[in-house]
Amino acid sequence: MDNSSKLHVTMLPWLAMGHLIPFLELSKYLAREGHRISFISTPRNIRRLSNFSSNLSPLITLIELPLPHVHGLPENAESSMDIPANKSQYLKIAFDGLEGPIAAILEGSTPDWIIYDYASHWLPSIAARLGVPCAFYGLFTAAMLAFLGPPSVSLGGEATWSTAEDLTVSPSWVPFPSNIVFRLHEVKHSLPENISGVSDSYRFGIALRDCEIVAVRSRVEFEPEWFDLLTQFWQKPVIPIGFLPPVEDEVNSTEWVELRAWLDKRRTESVVYVALGTEARLSQEQVNELALGLELSGLPFFWVLRELPGSTKDGRNMGMLPDGFEDRTRNRGLVYKGWAPQFRILGHSAIGGILTHCGWNSVIEALRLGRALILLPVMNDQGLNARLLEEKKIGLEIPRDERDGSFTRDSVADSVRLVMVEKEGESLRSKAKEAREMFGNRDENERCLDGFVRFLEEHKRKRG
Template sequence: MDSSGALHVVMFPWLAMGHLIPFLELSKRLAQKGHRVSFVSTPRNIKRLPQISPDLSPLINFVSLPLPHIDTLPENAEASIDIPAQKSQSLKMAYDGLEAPLTTFLQNSVPNWIIFDFAAYWLPEVAAKLGVPCVYLSLSNAASLGFMGPPSSLLGNEETVLTIEDITVSPKWVPFPSCVVFRPHELVKIMEGIGENESGVSDAQRIGLAIQGSDVVALRTSVDFEPEWINLLHDLYKKTVIPIGLLPPLVQDVENEGDAKWVEIKEWLDKHERESIVYVALGSEAILSREELNELALGLEKSKLPFFWVLRKPPGSTVDESAMLPKGFEDRTRGRGIVYMSWAPQVRILAHPSVGGFLTHCGWNSVIEGLGFGRALVLLPVMNEQGLNARLLEGKKVGLEIPRNERDGSFTSDSVAESVRVVMVEKEGEPFRTKAKEMKEVFGDRNLNDRYVDGFFRYLEEHRSPDGTSS
């Protein structure tokens, strides 16, 4: 800590926009308090980040470390949006190659704290050798982590390791009734997605080692939303666990992004009645099969409701987006629905009063954005822990999951249409709409969430000794 009392904090996020942006948001909050931040990532990812306001830029130093070359990665691939999902382990192997240059940077800068992401499982050991305390910042909710269990379960070196049977029921370490479980089809997809692990360290092992080696575990969540799961993590981890709030985005924070696109989109949204449109977006990495895309499209058509669907082809795909849709779909829904085939300003769209619901893949970033504006959710989890998120959200009565075949994960256009209509307009969906509006006071309240962040910063300020080590 310098003579003014300001901290120097190093941020080291995973190479995905859904991780880089929340880490940057936390960096901005630190800078607003007068603390210095070194934000470490690769050249292309740093260029992708939104501009920092002039009053904060002197306190946030972007440290660019070239990503090591890996033969199995496409040229210039530096983030998950640059690669198909099956290349994710190659990206992690390249990320692991940043250990040496990052260590050199840390040796030369000697920060007060390091805040790191799940993939950098090796960083706590580096930090310990340098005498620098570190925080593992999880961008998942507490329920997902609670389901995974203690580090010993994630590392597979104790009796607490999960079996296949365990994964489709609530684990033995969860002491309260819970519907947060995986479905059989999700487990199959996860196992297929693992494939050959080039990096030699699984995601579960990375998370387990990150938790085990950190001084503190910080969570992007709120006691106001999932107190029971946060309390469980205190018991499972046997160390300090701090919820930092939900870091809700402000519309004004993104007002300069894609202004020309927004004018066109807003003009269409303005023509519709209040809360009449369902916004559909499945993230930049979630991939549906051709059959799933067809059923989703036909379900939106059958719902008879206005929709705004952001549809982007997967990384590496050469298929034209229009060719992925059912024949004649756009003609039949013209005027009522839009299929938008490029980047769209999601926060601005969700904030528009004509949007009433959000059909989402249940990525935690998107959930936070949707509930931050009180939008009831139609849940269609696709990958990773999204199924756990869907069960949590349905259990909290803020969304309804589209029914699927438990074994193969298939769903029908009728189930899509029915789920959308229930959440948007049917009487039986009123509890979802009411609860989602209530959650706006938790997910979207900047003052409430700032209090969480302030508490986290106080911890960072207090739990350190003058020589830069934790007390």
């Protein structure tokens, strides 16, 4: 293929590491195919990505745009990991302030395609004015995108979800039996107060309506009925790009040697890895019950307890862990502070399962290796992901109070033991191992990506 057929693609992800990293992985794949990438984000996020991966192609240009100052947004906050959840709308206001600078960049470069995220509802109109086609990159399950509803719902033309309880039942537009709904305690996280002037539902609606193609980070084999529903709703190509299983993350070698030494002392598939992502916040009571539940389970654990967004203190010196917990569990548990090399940890033979917040990135990383899933969703789409995984019988959700989301140490211990070691959990462990062929098969996943790239290339050829 000659160079004239190669693409220039502009990438614009939302300001969250769970979005930035998959956009970067897609960028690296396109660059390996010879396509040129302009990747736009803020200075601090660009530095984070550079630290995350030094293996960047010369075909990828990282473009820094400073966020405008917004009253209410903490200084130097450029990502959702920098702020508590109740500040997320301020970050969206700042992100919307990039509309003008991004328009100027696009006017000066005129790419062949723009691949964008849900938050930039203003981008398609800029692209249309410049005659540049757009692809929406959905970093969510097809089930979650379909749950948002057809255009008449997501764009606000049809009244729905007038109460929190409305979100706890299967929507009327889902024509088949489904348990993929929110719990009442999740609704307050999924529907934050809208002070940006634009609801998340509307952002999704515009992003889906005004693109030429919807790319979904999933596979039809995993959720066929939901892909069918999405295509019916939007009447345009909905292309699965596969799970985009991550490449090995880079990490300080000394740090990894120490962590690996701890894991090397454990039996194969005996350790439960506990990781609740970069943004999920548990209350003090929930942290206590989680800790005491891990202790009560009697099983080895590796717990990544990160600094809370908006806090200057980490989980240890805030006194979040119960008194004496680390001393009592020292011989079989490790509480690790900071950014952990999750890819390598999950890949160690000692890890048997993961207690996860159900972020789609973490689920993909775990299932690509066939790790059993203990589900503790906290915010955003995580509750819907948990229901989907339970429906597929490849995960078990820790029982919680439907209204306030509380759980007990006993429910944690019972869930961990059932998924990790008990006879009743054999089918879950087996299903997770079976999922490895779908989630972790790089050749099959790259075939999906190849189909997506062919669509982009063919569209350019037809446009001349």
